[in-house]
Amino acid sequence: MKAFEVSGQFMMSYRKWQPFAIEVAAADENAAREKTMALMGSRHGVKRKSIQIGNVKTLKAEEVTDHAVRHLLEAKK
Numbered sequence: 001m002k003a004f005e006v007s008g009q010f011m012m013s014y015r016k017w018q019p020f021a022i023e024v025a026a027a028d029e030n031a032a033r034e035k036t037m038a039l040m041g042s043r044h045g046v047k048r049k050s051i052q053i054g055n056v057k058t059l060k061a062e063e064v065t066d067h068a069v070r071h072l073l074e075a076k077k
Contacts (some may be wrong), residue, residue: 001025003059003069004032009052010040023064025072030058 007021022039026032033056037048064070 001027001073003061003064003073005055005057005059006032006053007055007057008027008036008051008053010044010046010052012044017052020075023059023066024071025069031055072073 003023005021005023007019009017012018020040022036023033024032026035033053034075036053037051040051041048042044047071055057061070062071064073
């Protein structure tokens, strides 16, 4: 499992885009995109078509700031 930082924007209301950056633990880049879509939909009630992912960046273990992601990385070793 690897850590990724996924950034982009999602539509909050009519014509208003909200930027976001989220850290996720996933097997690969495509899984990180899917996890981000699921989390944004769950947390904000946003449909997948209203989420635009701009950048997916691989993070080193030292760069991870989210405690849940860090825990998942250490548990999967």
